[in-house]
Amino acid sequence: MKKSDVVVxxxxxxxxxxxxxxxxxxxxxxxxLIRKEEQVLIPCGLPYIFGTVGSPEKNLIPDAMLKNNGIxxxxxxVEEIDRDKKVVSIAGGETVSYxxxxxxxxxxxxxxxxxxxxxxxxxSAIKDVAYLNNMLDKVNQAKDIIIIGGGFxxxxxxxxxxxxxxNSVTIIEILPHCLELALDEEFCIEAERGLAERGIKLLTxxxxxxxxxxxxxxxxxxxxxxxxxxxxxxxxVGARPNTELAEKAGLQIGPTxxxxxxxxxxxxxxxxxFACGDCAEKYAYFSGKPSRIMLASIAGAEGRIVGANLFDxxxxxxxxxxxxxxxxxxxxxxxxxxxERMARQEGYDVVTGEATAPDRHPGLMPGAxxxxxxxxxxxxxxLLLGGExxxxxxxxxxxxxxxxxxxxxxxxxxVSLFQMGTHPALTAxxxxxxxxxxxxxxxxAMAR
Amino acid sequence: MKKSDVVVxxxxxxxxxxxxxxxxxxxxxxxxLIRKEEQVLIPCGLPYIFGTVGSPEKNLIPDAMLKNNGIxxxxxxVEEIDRDKKVVSIAGGETVSYxxxxxxxxxxxxxxxxxxxxxxxxxSAIKDVAYLNNMLDKVNQAKDIIIIGGGFxxxxxxxxxxxxxxNSVTIIEILPHCLELALDEEFCIEAERGLAERGIKLLTxxxxxxxxxxxxxxxxxxxxxxxxxxxxxxxxVGARPNTELAEKAGLQIGPTxxxxxxxxxxxxxxxxxFACGDCAEKYAYFSGKPSRIMLASIAGAEGRIVGANLFDxxxxxxxxxxxxxxxxxxxxxxxxxxxERMARQEGYDVVTGEATAPDRHPGLMPGAxxxxxxxxxxxxxxLLLGGExxxxxxxxxxxxxxxxxxxxxxxxxxVSLFQMGTHPALTAxxxxxxxxxxxxxxxxAMAR
Numbered sequence: 054m055k056k057s058d059v060v061v062x063x064x065x066x067x068x069x070x071x072x073x074x075x076x077x078x079x080x081x082x083x084x085x086l087i088r089k090e091e092q093v094l095i096p097c098g099l100p101y102i103f104g105t106v107g108s109p110e111k112n113l114i115p116d117a118m119l120k121n122n123g124i125x126x127x128x129x130x131v132e133e134i135d136r137d138k139k140v141v142s143i144a145g146g147e148t149v150s151y152x153x154x155x156x157x158x159x160x161x162x163x164x165x166x167x168x169x170x171x172x173x174x175x176x177s178a179i180k181d182v183a184y185l186n187n188m189l190d191k192v193n194q195a196k197d198i199i200i201i202g203g204g205f206x207x208x209x210x211x212x213x214x215x216x217x218x219x220n221s222v223t224i225i226e227i228l229p230h231c232l233e234l235a236l237d238e239e240f241c242i243e244a245e246r247g248l249a250e251r252g253i254k255l256l257t258x259x260x261x262x263x264x265x266x267x268x269x270x271x272x273x274x275x276x277x278x279x280x281x282x283x284x285x286x287x288x289x290v291g292a293r294p295n296t297e298l299a300e301k302a303g304l305q306i307g308p309t310x311x312x313x314x315x316x317x318x319x320x321x322x323x324x325x326x327f328a329c330g331d332c333a334e335k336y337a338y339f340s341g342k343p344s345r346i347m348l349a350s351i352a353g354a355e356g357r358i359v360g361a362n363l364f365d366x367x368x369x370x371x372x373x374x375x376x377x378x379x380x381x382x383x384x385x386x387x388x389x390x391x392x393e394r395m396a397r398q399e400g401y402d403v404v405t406g407e408a409t410a411p412d413r414h415p416g417l418m419p420g421a422x423x424x425x426x427x428x429x430x431x432x433x434x435x436l437l438l439g440g441e442x443x444x445x446x447x448x449x450x451x452x453x454x455x456x457x458x459x460x461x462x463x464x465x466x467x468v469s470l471f472q473m474g475t476h477p478a479l480t481a482x483x484x485x486x487x488x489x490x491x492x493x494x495x496x497x498a499m500a501r
Numbered sequence: 502m503k504k505s506d507v508v509v510x511x512x513x514x515x516x517x518x519x520x521x522x523x524x525x526x527x528x529x530x531x532x533x534l535i536r537k538e539e540q541v542l543i544p545c546g547l548p549y550i551f552g553t554v555g556s557p558e559k560n561l562i563p564d565a566m567l568k569n570n571g572i573x574x575x576x577x578x579v580e581e582i583d584r585d586k587k588v589v590s591i592a593g594g595e596t597v598s599y600x601x602x603x604x605x606x607x608x609x610x611x612x613x614x615x616x617x618x619x620x621x622x623x624x625s626a627i628k629d630v631a632y633l634n635n636m637l638d639k640v641n642q643a644k645d646i647i648i649i650g651g652g653f654x655x656x657x658x659x660x661x662x663x664x665x666x667x668n669s670v671t672i673i674e675i676l677p678h679c680l681e682l683a684l685d686e687e688f689c690i691e692a693e694r695g696l697a698e699r700g701i702k703l704l705t706x707x708x709x710x711x712x713x714x715x716x717x718x719x720x721x722x723x724x725x726x727x728x729x730x731x732x733x734x735x736x737x738v739g740a741r742p743n744t745e746l747a748e749k750a751g752l753q754i755g756p757t758x759x760x761x762x763x764x765x766x767x768x769x770x771x772x773x774x775f776a777c778g779d780c781a782e783k784y785a786y787f788s789g790k791p792s793r794i795m796l797a798s799i800a801g802a803e804g805r806i807v808g809a810n811l812f813d814x815x816x817x818x819x820x821x822x823x824x825x826x827x828x829x830x831x832x833x834x835x836x837x838x839x840x841e842r843m844a845r846q847e848g849y850d851v852v853t854g855e856a857t858a859p860d861r862h863p864g865l866m867p868g869a870x871x872x873x874x875x876x877x878x879x880x881x882x883x884l885l886l887g888g889e890x891x892x893x894x895x896x897x898x899x900x901x902x903x904x905x906x907x908x909x910x911x912x913x914x915x916v917s918l919f920q921m922g923t924h925p926a927l928t929a930x931x932x933x934x935x936x937x938x939x940x941x942x943x944x945x946a947m948a949r
Binding site (some may be wrong): 066069070073074077078080095097098101105106111112113114118348349350351352353354357358361367368373374376377378379380385387389414415417418419420446447448449450451452453454456457458460461463466469470471472473474475476477478479480482483484485486489493494496497500 | 514517518521522525526528543545546549553554559560561562566796797798799800801802805806809815816821822824825826827828833835837862863865866867868894895896897898899900901902904905906908909911914917918919920921922923924925926927928930931932933934937941942944945948
């Protein structure tokens with residue numbers, strides 16, 4: 054029987070960082086990663102296969118990351134975890150004994166429980182090269198693509214499936230706005246304008262009741278009976294944690310149906326088994342409540358916690374702040390922490406500050422894009438609860454600055470004195486730098 | 502006699518934020534800003550007038566910023582401050598009484614004390630529209646431009662003066678590398694490679710001893726006697742604080758020859774007079790030592806402190822972290838806090854971590870640029886002392902994330918768990934995100 058100090062099950066956004074961090078923290082320990090897939094797709098890159106990047110093969114995580122860090126790789130499916138013997142069994146009969154085990158089995162797309170989802174030309178964001186190659190062929194042929202779900206995945210798929218093609222792309226969203234769970238209404242409306250400009254149709258407040266057709270899709274039926282023509286349907290309606298293996302091993306499952314873990318990312322059932330990424334239960338940073346958020350970046354942060362804690366409990370997970378960014382056409386959007394609506398729902402008395410300026414200076418610098426920052430503070434103590442950004446390509450890192458301020462519990466007063474560097478070709482002007490001006494306007498509003 | 506609750510002298514990177522912040526914090530107070538210039542140039546934009554932007558008139562700070570915030574403007578030169586009567590006198594005879602006064606008189610370029618600096622075609626970064634228009638004409642005509650000083654200003658002028666022109670541009674730097682005061686050697690070498698690729702010549706370890714010629718410049722002479730042909734010379738060798746007015750008013754001057762202020766940005770001489778920006782004495786964040794650093798972004802942060810403290814001492818200046826960024830061709834560079842060499846000079850036992858990855862993911866995304874982050878930590882307590890970045894256009898905000906981590910006294914352990922958002926078109930992949938990987942590698946190095 055093979056033996057490894059650490060066995061990691063799953064080779065994507067959670068498993069790889071867990072394995073690498075373990076090797077960095079405990080170089081004397083052997084680490085073996087077992088995954089099902091011959092090739093691993095970059096999860097956040099899936100939508101971009103269909104336009105910008107061009108093929109699944111161009112969107113792979115290189116195995117060199119494992120080799121370079123001295124991590125052994127087995128491609129195979131783990132069928133069983135024997136917790137008493139501390140042994141995993143791989144399909145085909147191989148067994149591996151472990152000292153510490155990491156479950157990083159990820160998630161699978163939610164398939165709506167409606168008639169017709171099994172028809173040909175109904176797809177979802179499945180992380181499999183052959184599946185995605187077939188899906189790409191279909192996108193190239195389809196005339197009427199319907200995307201169910203207007204979250205990040207749905208919007209990104211829509212934008213990419215439209216690129217360089219003479220087709221009709223329609224997003225059907227059950228909520229009043231696309232991206233509504235991630236952004237405040239004014240930002241959603243901006244995003245919707247971007248979609249419209251790119252020729253993408255959006256139906257909101259609409260529920261898909263059935264997918265119609267014979268063998269192939271011909272239309273979808275909305276609640277109320279309206280039908281919309283479609284020769285291809287893509288579902289982007291969330292994901293569910295892959296917990297079958299963990300459940301079979303008797304590991305407790307939490308309230309969001311993910312593997313229950315403590316603040317050290319140990320399963321609450323077995324101190325020798327850890328979990329990270331989409332398969333692991335999460336807690337929101339501010340409320341401490343169980344959270345269904347799933348992001349590759351969170352999987353990575355959790356993986357790093359797991360890697361550090363495997364043989365010595367070093368790091369506590371302070372809860373998920375939730376930091377997203379995306380781009381529609383040339384306009385990027387980002388958010389970190391609580392948006393205003395969510396903060397109010399959580400019972401906070403909130404004060405907001407907002408500042409808009411070009412992201413270069415002077416505004417005549419080539420590539421300058423008007424960029425807006427909205428910050429949300431608790432009126433009680435001035436604490437930064439969250440922020441949103443819409444603007445140019447700097448939006449991703451600008452959103453991460455907001456995240457840095459949140460995870461350091463900064464107040465409006467402190468953010469208003471933020472010491473940033475600025476440069477004509479790289480940032481807004483120091484005088485109108487959006488982050489500090491939004492914070493200062495919030496301070497002003499608090500004083501009222 | 503005119504009367505204003507607050508009078509701000511100087512209308513650029515320090516004065517404007519001081520005035521605006523005062524109006525935001527104390528909306529009941531009247532604020533009058535007095536400046537010499539008809540039109541105010543964006544200071545960091547000066548080099549870009551000569552290539553990317555095209556004219557001084559396209560690089561102006563709009564007066565609307567003042568009007569929109571209810572700030573009155575007088576264009577004129579303050580000749581005297583009567584501290585007993587609390588009155589300033591403007592050239593031409595007008596007088597204004599104040600309750601609180603802000604000196605934001607900025608700095609002027611250092612002119613080297615060498616023969617020939619008064620010849621025609623010798624220029625420096627003087628913030629004056631007519632001067633810069635003349636300088637632009639000369640840049641357009643010059644065949645052999647010599648730039649004295651390879652700091653940020655010198656390098657940016659070189660890059661811009663070369664753009665779209667058939668000329669020879671040479672930087673002469675007294676230190677072993679260009680940008681040596683801001684970046685560690687390996688980054689300087691990268692920058693030098695960028696300059697060379699753009700056809701800019703660089704002479705290091707060379708001191709200019711004299712500027713030669715008759716009425717016009719014909720050459721410069723280096724120490725040792727070597728001569729270099731030149732029909733235009735641009736000096737970028739630093740700036741000195743404009744303190745004449747303050748000195749005349751009896752305000753104490755500090756060890757860097759700037760106006761001495763306390764941690765609340767009040768002059769140490771007169772509690773009713775504050776100073777901010779290049780004219781005000783600065784202290785380094787880590788050492789607390791007087792610092793000669795001058796940046797528009799620092800002026801802005803200080804201006805915001807002044808604006809808040811004028812009538813109620815609210816904010817302490819924690820010292821200047823020093824956050825720069827620049828770009829040479831398409832490669833950007835940034836630094837925040839202490840570079841490795843400076844940290845060692847300050848006596849720190851340092852540990853560094855470095856990570857390089859494309860700034861988009863997969864690396865095949867259009868526009869992806871290899872981006873390196875180096876972080877410098879104190880080995881004693883793991884505290885982040887500084888960081889450097891070289892890479893794509895996200896470098897400016899990425900450097901600001903490092904600044905956020907420094908100003909919150911984060912350790913390598915904490916930075917390695919940083920919760921960032923990532924997106925294929927906007928950031929590095931979560932697995933290779935440079936900031937957290939550099940921190941984790943530093944943690945590994947500390948454990949040795």
